[in-house]
Amino acid sequence: MLKADFRHIAFTGKERNRERLFRAAITAFCSLTRPTRNEIAQLDDLTLGLYDAVSTETRRFAAAALCECAFAPPGIIHRLCAEPIEIAAPLLVRSRALSDIDLIALIGRHGLSHARVIARRDGLNPAIASLIRTLIARAQAEGAPVISKSAIESAGDIDRLEPVRERLREVMRDSNRTAEEGDQLPTHESGFSALLNPALAGDRDAFAAALGRAIDFPASRVRGIAAAATYSDLMICLKAAGLGAEQAFVITAATYPAQVSHPSAIRLFLQRYDALGAETAREKIANWRQARLEENLQSVASAR
Numbered sequence: 001m002l003k004a005d006f007r008h009i010a011f012t013g014k015e016r017n018r019e020r021l022f023r024a025a026i027t028a029f030c031s032l033t034r035p036t037r038n039e040i041a042q043l044d045d046l047t048l049g050l051y052d053a054v055s056t057e058t059r060r061f062a063a064a065a066l067c068e069c070a071f072a073p074p075g076i077i078h079r080l081c082a083e084p085i086e087i088a089a090p091l092l093v094r095s096r097a098l099s100d101i102d103l104i105a106l107i108g109r110h111g112l113s114h115a116r117v118i119a120r121r122d123g124l125n126p127a128i129a130s131l132i133r134t135l136i137a138r139a140q141a142e143g144a145p146v147i148s149k150s151a152i153e154s155a156g157d158i159d160r161l162e163p164v165r166e167r168l169r170e171v172m173r174d175s176n177r178t179a180e181e182g183d184q185l186p187t188h189e190s191g192f193s194a195l196l197n198p199a200l201a202g203d204r205d206a207f208a209a210a211l212g213r214a215i216d217f218p219a220s221r222v223r224g225i226a227a228a229a230t231y232s233d234l235m236i237c238l239k240a241a242g243l244g245a246e247q248a249f250v251i252t253a254a255t256y257p258a259q260v261s262h263p264s265a266i267r268l269f270l271q272r273y274d275a276l277g278a279e280t281a282r283e284k285i286a287n288w289r290q291a292r293l294e295e296n297l298q299s300v301a302s303a304r
Contacts, residue, residue: 018053021046026062035071044073051079059083064090072097081106085113092117100125105246107132108266112139115263135263192247195238199254207255214241215285221292231256235273239281245273 029035029043047062063080066072067090077097081088091098092106092114103125107115115132118124191214198206205219208226212219215237225233231252238248249269253260260266 018050019055019058022050022054022058023061026065029073030065030069040071040073044075047073047076048079051076056087060087063087066097067091067094070096078102081114082109085117088114089117093120100128101246101250103128104131105249105270107135108249108260108263109270111263111267112136138262191241192243192251195241195243195251196254199251211237211241217285217289218292221288226255231259231269235269235276236281236284239273239276239278240285242278245270248273 025043025046029039032039035043051059059080062076063083066077066080072095074097077091077095081091081095081098081102085092098106103118103121107118107128112135115135119129119132194210195207195214198204198210204223204226208223209219211217211226211234212222215222217237222237225237228234234252234255235248238251243251249260249266252269253266260269
């Protein structure tokens, strides 16, 4: 099969043909020395379209084949990484397509099973390695496969969350520095960076100002959102601002470290964020804006 034939494969055919097409497309892509963006997108479209129709063994083949590809399509990579360890392990251990933020999100979504495998990566960011060791140590101390929610939320544990928060700061500082050196920062990252810096610094006023600019809302109103007891309203703002799930998680972890400090809590945040539609978030903010306008009108009327 010619190395670029995957770009012309149709989605028709019986189940056996779909298996063969899926494998052939993966094989053809892996033979490309430096695939173009178009070829990467085309493989994503094809493999994701066939994904539910292929067997576990074929998914295992795809993970093993793509783990050495530096330019692997992000859609199929993240879908494979969400599989059980029996399938995802080669990618978790070797794939250079996974960024530090990707690894943090995978740990949050899938807990210690994925974290233990990620810990085997060569050159793993020391901050992430330290975070994994902390999670494993706490789980072992409790004799459970996950971190105890009650233990994390107890008042005595709040101070111990600061090292986790600091490790997240280190991860993001390193990621931002690498992106700047490579001049590969996406255009939407500027808004993320504007929120990240004051969040990591703990500067609530600067964070409120940056968040207000991101959603076109007065900083005075946003300041209450950033200081709320839970991250629910902040999540709405981050979704309306167009941040991805991993970016929103890092901002929330920097702002509310006690509420997203263990796998089940991180998983819950990501599930809630994925379920929240961008249009729904924008409508909610529009309602806040309307309510504020009505309050101002009432104040003016009362003054008269």
